[in-house]
Amino acid sequence: MARVVVDVMPKPEILDPQGQAVANALPRLGFDGVTTVRQGKHFELEVADDVDDATLAKIAETFLANPVIEDWVVRRVDA
Amino acid sequence: MARVVVDVMPKPEILDPQGQAVANALPRLGFDGVTTVRQGKHFELEVADDVDDATLAKIAETFLANPVIEDWVVRRVDA
Numbered sequence: 490m491a492r493v494v495v496d497v498m499p500k501p502e503i504l505d506p507q508g509q510a511v512a513n514a515l516p517r518l519g520f521d522g523v524t525t526v527r528q529g530k531h532f533e534l535e536v537a538d539d540v541d542d543a544t545l546a547k548i549a550e551t552f553l554a555n556p557v558i559e560d561w562v563v564r565r566v567d568a
Numbered sequence: 569m570a571r572v573v574v575d576v577m578p579k580p581e582i583l584d585p586q587g588q589a590v591a592n593a594l595p596r597l598g599f600d601g602v603t604t605v606r607q608g609k610h611f612e613l614e615v616a617d618d619v620d621d622a623t624l625a626k627i628a629e630t631f632l633a634n635p636v637i638e639d640w641v642v643r644r645v646d647a
Contacts, residue, residue, distance in 0.1 A: 490603070496575075496610045508611070511631055520627055522616035524569070531575045531610035532587070537601035548599055552590055 491536050493545055497554045497561040498529035529559070570615050572624055576633045576640040577608035608638070 499505045505527050512526040532553050536545070545563050554561040578584045584606050591605040611632050615624070624642050633640040 525614040535604040
């Protein structure tokens with residue numbers, strides 16, 4: 490059993506209203522020094538050992554991310 | 569300017585319908601071997617160099633995660 494993490498983020502040119510809202514709220518609430526906040530999705534998968542990287546890439550591209558507006562990174566982590 | 573990543577995940581005892589939906593859909597669509605999918609949030613922050621770890625921990629706990637139902641990890645990454 491392997492653990493796989495997929496991080497999905499809006500592409501840089503895509504607006505990110507959720508991240509923007511956090512970034513705007515922080516100074517009002519006394520936290521200065523945070524210039525940018527971008528919010529994306531974080532998936533943790535448990536997969537059988539025989540699932541290869543090509544399959545993982547396909548799963549990420551097809552089900553976890555929207556390739557039109559999002560970038561994503563797939564990485565295996567130690568269990 | 570430092571880059572900080574905060575990953576927020578539902579606690580293990582909390583149901584995760586979004587992750588469940590992905591996990592259930594995969595075998596139907598021809599991808600076997602994925603046993604668990606959990607979905608959380610991934611934040612990328614750019615912060616000034618004088619923002620210390622205690623402040624980052626406070627920001628994550630207060631604004632990015634809901635401590636009642638979520639776990640979170642704060643880490644600095646190389647720019």
